[in-house]
Amino acid sequence: MADQSSKAASDHVFGRSHWKASKFTLLTSADADDGSLLLYNSAVGAIARVTRADSAVVAEAYKKGFSGTPLGPLAELTLNGFFVDSELDEIAWASSIRDSETLREDVLELCLLPTEKCNFRCTYCYETFLRGKMQRSVIEGIINFVQGRSATLTSLRVGWFGGEPLTAPEVISEVATRLQDICKASGTRYSSSLVTNGYLLNSKMADLLFRAEVRDFQITLDGSAEDHNRHRLLAKKKSQTSNTFDRIFANLLSLRDRPDPFRVIIRLNFDPESAKRIGPFLDNISREFANDERFFVDFHPVGRWGGPNDSSLPVCGMREGQVLQTQFFGSAGESGLNVRALRQRLEPNGSMCYAANPRSFVIGSDGTIYKCTVAFEDPRNQVGKITEDGQMLIDQAKFLLWTNDGSAGHKGCQACFFKPSCHGNACPLERIRSQSPPCPSTKVTIDQAIRVVAADAIRKAGG
Numbered sequence: 001m002a003d004q005s006s007k008a009a010s011d012h013v014f015g016r017s018h019w020k021a022s023k024f025t026l027l028t029s030a031d032a033d034d035g036s037l038l039l040y041n042s043a044v045g046a047i048a049r050v051t052r053a054d055s056a057v058v059a060e061a062y063k064k065g066f067s068g069t070p071l072g073p074l075a076e077l078t079l080n081g082f083f084v085d086s087e088l089d090e091i092a093w094a095s096s097i098r099d100s101e102t103l104r105e106d107v108l109e110l111c112l113l114p115t116e117k118c119n120f121r122c123t124y125c126y127e128t129f130l131r132g133k134m135q136r137s138v139i140e141g142i143i144n145f146v147q148g149r150s151a152t153l154t155s156l157r158v159g160w161f162g163g164e165p166l167t168a169p170e171v172i173s174e175v176a177t178r179l180q181d182i183c184k185a186s187g188t189r190y191s192s193s194l195v196t197n198g199y200l201l202n203s204k205m206a207d208l209l210f211r212a213e214v215r216d217f218q219i220t221l222d223g224s225a226e227d228h229n230r231h232r233l234l235a236k237k238k239s240q241t242s243n244t245f246d247r248i249f250a251n252l253l254s255l256r257d258r259p260d261p262f263r264v265i266i267r268l269n270f271d272p273e274s275a276k277r278i279g280p281f282l283d284n285i286s287r288e289f290a291n292d293e294r295f296f297v298d299f300h301p302v303g304r305w306g307g308p309n310d311s312s313l314p315v316c317g318m319r320e321g322q323v324l325q326t327q328f329f330g331s332a333g334e335s336g337l338n339v340r341a342l343r344q345r346l347e348p349n350g351s352m353c354y355a356a357n358p359r360s361f362v363i364g365s366d367g368t369i370y371k372c373t374v375a376f377e378d379p380r381n382q383v384g385k386i387t388e389d390g391q392m393l394i395d396q397a398k399f400l401l402w403t404n405d406g407s408a409g410h411k412g413c414q415a416c417f418f419k420p421s422c423h424g425n426a427c428p429l430e431r432i433r434s435q436s437p438p439c440p441s442t443k444v445t446i447d448q449a450i451r452v453v454a455a456d457a458i459r460k461a462g463g
């Protein structure tokens with residue numbers, strides 16, 4: 001903790017006399033057995049480490065607040081938002097954080113389904129594969145819609161999803177080229193991401209995607225080759241003989257060996273069985289990707305997501321899955337892997353699902369507009385239709401189900417230290433179905449999550 005400079009700054013900036021710990025600040029003990037503390041604040045997305053020497057003063061102020069000019073460790077913590085003016089309306093603060101993301105008329109996020117067919121039949125998949133390649137009228141509708149909005153946009157983010165989007169590369173290529181042309185003409189920033197099983201992501205496909213300005217990838221592995229191949233079956237060989245792991249892993253290595261700028265999230269799905277082997281598997285991933293900052297890892301428990309095999313799927317209990325998820329982040333960080341995915345969930349708005357953002361639309365291959373990329377067959381998720389001339393016909397009542405402040409009217413959310421990150425909208429689908437906002441795993445395992453991220457920051461700083 002810097003002392004003198006912080007004191008000077010606080011004298012200059014602060015004219016208040018009573019301070020309280022922000023309701024969004026959480027205090028926990030650090031991992032190290034040295035009496036130090038960690039503070040996390042979800043409204044500023046910051047973590048601070050308090051040394052043993054300062055811990056008594058900070059813990060006391062955290063409990064009771066303090067008066068006068070913030071001094072010593074309290075100066076820096078106050079400057080960084082961990083302590084706030086005792087009269088600050090923090091609920092209004094949280095709302096303004098949410099508004100800063102959701103009220104931005106100049107930003108548009110489109111998640112496009114170039115095809116709803118897939119070359120895989122994963123055991124837990126919830127998709128129906130009823131609709132094929134994106135219809136010509138839908139492509140024209142998307143182009144016309146963006147053209148109509150382009151004068152007011154500063155940023156267009158396009159995500160490719162499916163089905164498996166790489167089974168329709170010609171749609172990606174055409175739509176991306178035309179959208180890039182529109183953005184160039186209007187001075188709009190264009191960026192693009194892709195969620196893929198990775199099976200078709202060879203070097204030629206990577207060339208096509210880089211031309212389409214796709215720079216963010218999410219590629220899922222289900223653990224070791226044995227675990228992965230048990231779950232991730234090819235559609236054409238619905239048998240135990242599919243070895244999809246080797247090909248996807250080879251594609252990941254080939255991507256790594258390119259000099260291009262990009263980011264890959266390696267998403268590791270796990271169930272109670274494969275979870276036992278995630279540790280050793282992380283060593284393999286670490287050997288290949290730990291020194292490359294373009295790759296980072298994420299973890300998700302397999303769920304019963306509405307597919308035909310749901311009743312026979314072994315899945316972790318909710319709490320068990322949440323604890324394992326954060327534990328795996330810890331192991332990944334210790335193996336030198338990039339755990340930025342967890343860091344991002346601690347940031348303001350960082351645990352809010354895109355389905356809650358009114359600037360975000362999912363457009364199916366037949367022109368149906370959705371909010372969520374899981375419940376395609378749920379009528380509440382079919383919120384509208386795009387027309388060939390570029391109009392979005394939206395059922396506002398359905399749309400608002402997703403974009404409402406999920407925390408409104410929920411006492412637990414109003415009192416929650418994690419509200420500025422989640423806003424009761426970590427999963428609007430579950431909120432709508434159960435009429436109660438579910439807390440995300442990051443919140444449920446917050447002490448551990450803070451320690452993992454803090455330890456990662458110390459490692460990166462060479463500490």
Ligand code: SF4
Nearest residue numbers: 353372373427428429
């Ligand atoms: S609403 Fe829930 S299920 Fe749907 S995309 Fe968001 S987090 Fe996933």
Ligand code: SF4
Nearest residue numbers: 413416422424437439
């Ligand atoms: S859903 Fe849970 S984590 Fe999110 S704001 Fe409400 S109480 Fe907090």
